[in-house]
Every structure is written in structure tokens, then in C-alpha cells.
Amino acid sequence: xxxxxxxxxxxxxxxxxxxxxxxxxxxxxxxxxxxxxxxxxxxxxxxxxxxxxxxxxxxxxxxxxxxxxxxxxxxxxxxxxxxxxxxxxxxxxxxxxxxxxxxxxxxxxxxxxxxxxxxxxxxxxxxxxxxxxxxxxxxxxxxxxxxxxxxxxxxxxxxxxxxxxxxxxxxxxxxxxxxxxxxxxxxxxxxxxxxxxxxxxxxxxxxxxxxxxxxxxxxxxxxxxxxxxxxxxxxxxxxxxxxxxxxxxxxxxxxxxxxxxxxxxxxxxxxxxxxxxxxxxxxxxxxxxxxxxxxxxxxxxxxxxxxxxxxxxxxxxxxxxxxxxxxxxxxxxxx
Amino acid sequence: xxxxxxxxxxxxxxxxxxxxxxxxxxxxxxxxxxxxxxxxxxxxxxxxxxxxxxxxxxxxxxxxxxxxxxxxxxxxxxxxxxxxxxxxxxxxxxxxxxxxxxxxxxxxxxxxxxxxxxxxxxxxxx
Ligand SMILES: [Zn+2]
Numbered sequence: 162x163x164x165x166x167x168x169x170x171x172x173x174x175x176x177x178x179x180x181x182x183x184x185x186x187x188x189x190x191x192x193x194x195x196x197x198x199x200x201x202x203x204x205x206x207x208x209x210x211x212x213x214x215x216x217x218x219x220x221x222x223x224x225x226x227x228x229x230x231x232x233x234x235x236x237x238x239x240x241x242x243x244x245x246x247x248x249x250x251x252x253x254x255x256x257x258x259x260x261x262x263x264x265x266x267x268x269x270x271x272x273x274x275x276x277x278x279x280x281x282x283x284x285x286x287x288x289x290x291x292x293x294x295x296x297x298x299x300x301x302x303x304x305x306x307x308x309x310x311x312x313x314x315x316x317x318x319x320x321x322x323x324x325x326x327x328x329x330x331x332x333x334x335x336x337x338x339x340x341x342x343x344x345x346x347x348x349x350x351x352x353x354x355x356x357x358x359x360x361x362x363x364x365x366x367x368x369x370x371x372x373x374x375x376x377x378x379x380x381x382x383x384x385x386x387x388x389x390x391x392x393x394x395x396x397x398x399x400x401x402x403x404x405x406x407x408x409x410x411x412x413x414x415x416x417x418x419x420x421x422x423x424x425x426x427x428x429x430x431x432x433x434x435x436x437x438x439x440x441x442x443x444x445x446x447x448x449x450x451x452x453x454x455x456x457x458x459x460x461x462x463x464x465x466x467x468x469x470x471x472x473x474x475x476x477x478x479x480x481x482x483x484x485x486x487x488x489x490x491x492x493x494x495x496x
Numbered sequence: 497x498x499x500x501x502x503x504x505x506x507x508x509x510x511x512x513x514x515x516x517x518x519x520x521x522x523x524x525x526x527x528x529x530x531x532x533x534x535x536x537x538x539x540x541x542x543x544x545x546x547x548x549x550x551x552x553x554x555x556x557x558x559x560x561x562x563x564x565x566x567x568x569x570x571x572x573x574x575x576x577x578x579x580x581x582x583x584x585x586x587x588x589x590x591x592x593x594x595x596x597x598x599x600x601x602x603x604x605x606x607x608x609x610x611x612x613x614x615x616x617x618x619x620x621x622x
Contacts, residue, residue, distance in 0.1 A: 176597035180604045183612075190604070192597070198544035199593065205537040210506075254503070336502045411605045418598045424538055425587045425594075428531070431515035434584055 186305075186403065188410040189347075191379070193397040197350070200398040204348045207417035208334060208341060212252075213244035213407045214267060214300055215339040216327040222272075223324040226315050233315055233323070238339040240285050240312050241303040242267070242329055244407040250295040253330045263293040267300030267329040274324075275317035283323060285311030300329050303406035342408045342416075347401030352377040356393055374399075505565050506533050517580055523572055525553075527579035531567035535559060539567040545586045551576045 175194060182189040192200050219234040226233070256265035268291035275281035285302035286309060294300055304311040315323060334341040351358060352374040361367040376399045404410040508514060512532050520526040531538065539557040546555035546569075554572040559565075571579035 175593055176600055178597065178600040178604045180608050183605065183608050188605070190601070195593070195597075196544060196548075198541045199590075202537050202541040203597075205535075209537070254507075333506065335506050411601070414601055415598060418594045418601075421537075421541075422591045422594050424534070425591050428515050428538075429584055429587050431513065432517070432580055432584055 183410065186406065186410065187401065188414070189399070189401045191376075191397055191399055195396070195398070197395050197398075200350075200400075201348070202421060203414075203417060204346055204400070206421050207402065207413050208343055208346055210333050210335060210420050211342045211408065211413055211416045212247065212331050212333050213340050213342050213405075214242045214247060214250070214329045214331050215337075216240065216242070216269065217253075217330040217332065218261075218328040220326045221324070222326065223322045225321045226317055226323050227321075228315050233325070236314055237325075237327055238337070240314075241406040242269075243298050243301040243303060244331075244342070245409065245412065246296050246298050247331055250299060250331050252332065261328055261330070263291075264295060265330065267291060267294045269300065269302075269327045269329060270325070271314075271327075272322075272324040273317060274322040275319050278319055281317040282310075283314045283317060285314060287314075288327075305406060342405060342413045343402060344405040345401070345403040347399065347403075349374060349376060349399040349401075350395040350397060352380055352399075353382050355383050355390075356395060357389070358395075504533075508533050520570065525575045525579065526570065526572040529567075529569045529571070529579075529583065531569065533565050534567045535565055539569060541590065542583070542586060543569060545590060546571055546582060549582055549586050552579075552582050 176192060176199070177194045178190055178192055180188060180190040192203070216234075216237045219230075219237055221230045221233075224230055224233065251265050253261055253265040256262060258265065269288045270291075271283070271288050273281065273283045273287060286304055288302055290300050290302075302311050317323060332340040354361065361371055363370050379399075380397065402410050402413060404413060408416070514532060514534075516530045516532075518528045518530065520528050536559065539559065543555050543557040546552050551574050552571060553574055555570065557567060557569045559567060569583075571582055573579050573582050577585075
């Protein structure tokens, strides 16, 4: 489908976005009118610094399965937990409690024992999540399979037992990859390699031997005998963002952007100039600790730079483009 | 055993400052900036955009070691503005550019959502 027709006033200069595919787990888009560093910083930040929750500490009351405690603990860390609504959840190390409490930690418990002759499968859906937590979605295991089972944790044969209590905390992927909101991020530019940023290996003819990317159709192929342009720089970037399930793909982008803006704002204040973004961001603090009032509520996040601040449709039903009649959800409201 | 805590990659320690300016005497109108607990995400972004900024003659950055989250940025200006002013200006512009990206992305995404919802309504016979 061609969305060009719906293109409204594009801001004359600066970043432009064209979404080619989107659903509840992924979004593909073209980012143009920006330079390589701008696009790459966005890629890096969504992969490494958008906070999520993940199991961080496991207490084993009983484990007579064939798997070692550490092995199971590692598997548990990798289970995606709902992180759509963690803006008011502090990082445990920033929390006043000094250890763990209802505000900064979600407790998940699981007790399974195989009594029958059949092998028992223990899944993420077998967790019971503590009710004392920042809100009633955060920390729920993400379950997307049609059977509603969720990821397999381990298998038990007759008489074996697994009884665990897990503490899920907020964190970022710079600390451990289990906190990544993305399972994969495609990042591509210059599908015809006109810029010669790649040196393609070949038997006889690189052109014939290397398959073209699907984005090759989006850009003009090089002309026969066209001279190399030494001044050319990449300007169109193709992103394919795949969510791990804990945050919606569009929210990953939005949160990544505000994370970057906050980093930049901290530099401005650090250099002694008042940046009205971040009075509250002084002092050592985990990234993302205060975040995203910006994103979700737009409270007090009026940038002096960039005409009137980030008006985002996120989290509030009303967008600049009229309230959508489609279930006003804002959050994961993919119908 | 003696490995540093992983959060030291991104959390400032006590008494650490996010950014420090050191005037570099070896060149005119030149300052070095040390950014603690940052990496290529900010460093490359700032350095590339400083190179394109008006009144900036030279800019470069380095991360001396991949395990050490310390960014070094050197900026030389033509003297009309100070390196610090150039850096602040670039930061402000980037915040603005990312704000625009945010608006663009939101708008495109909302449009897509409406279109998909419309298609679904048709499919459901609305
Ligand atoms: Zn706490």
C-alpha cells in the first residue's frame, strides 16, 4: 500500500520517517534526511539503553530437576516480562529502600512438581506474579504462543520438583543483554553500495554474485560508467526493529529518542547552562531512572529547542491528528 | 572476582562529573572535553555534528579503551565562539532534531494504525 498519498505537511528539513511495515512485534521504517551518526546513535540507544524489567535474582527453595540452579537462573533472566508501564518504577539501586521493595521489584514465584508418569513441562505462564508492584501489568511474562504457555523453563519427570522465587528489576542492556527491548535491529543504507563503504568479495563479478537487498528497489541503481562521487554521504537508512515483546516496537523508538535527548540535556547542564529539560537530572543516577515522563505524559518536557517540545501521541488518546476512534488505547493499541 | 561492577559502565561514581572541559594550550581556541560514563552513542554523534557546525575548525573524539567508558572530544573553533559554546549549540540542535524525529515517527505510526484499523473494519463488514 502506498502511504505517500497520505503524507501531510512534512517539516521542510530534518529527519523524515516512512513506515513500510508494522505490527505488534516489529516496525520497519526508512529514516531519511539525517546523517549516519544520527541514525546510528538511534540504533545504539534502542539496543542498549532503553530500560525494561527482567528477572535478576532467583532464590531456589527446591530444584530436583536435571538442570543446575545457575542454568535455570540464566534461562529465567531471558524471559521477556511486560515493561510497557515502567516509567514510575525506579531502578532498584536508585530506590530509597536500598535493597528491594514493592516499588522497584516484582516478585514472581513458581512451584511445580511432577506427580504423573508423563514428563511435565514448566512454562513462564506457570509463574504467579506478586500483586504488590508498581502497577498490574509490569512484570507479567510475555506470552504470545497460541497455546498461551509462554517460554519453556524446564522439564520435570516423575518426582522432580522446582520451587523458586524470582525478583525482577529494572535495568538496561548495557548491564546485561537480558534487559534488551529489541531482539533484532536491522540497519542498512546504500543498497547499491554506491558509496563503496563495502568492499564486496567476488569470484568473477560482485554484481552477479551478491543478492540485492529488498531496499535496492527503493533507490536508483548506479548508471553505467557513472564516476565515483567522493563527496556523497549516506542519507537514507532502513531500520527493521523487532521487539522482544516486553515493549511495543514504536515505544522502543520513542523511549530511545527521549533517552538520547536526556543524555544531551545532561551535557548542557553539565557545562553550566540551564537546560529546562532536566532540572531534576543532576547527580549520579542510573539512566532512565527518571525517564519518560517526557514520553508518556509530556509533563514538563518542553524543549526550548525544536519548536514546542515533543508532542507525542503516546499514552494519551489525543493526537495532533484528532482523537482516533480506535479504542483510545495509545498503548499497544494495535488492532 | 575482581571484575568491576557492570553498572560502572553507565553510572557516575561519587564526585564524578558528567562532563569536564580542559582548555588545550597547544592550539588556539581549543578545548578538550571529557565525558564520563558515555560511549560512541554520544561521542560519534557529537563529533560528527560539531564538524558540520559553523565556526568549528576541527573536531575529533576517541574512546581510549573499549572497556573504559570515557569519551574524549577535542574542539577547535575560529574564535568567534568558544568550543564550549559550539558544543552546547550542537547539543541543543540535536535535541531539537530528535524531537522532530519523534513527532514524525509518531505521526507516521498513528497514520498506519488508522489505516490498518480501517482495513480491519472493512474486513469485518463495517
Ligand atoms: Zn525499592
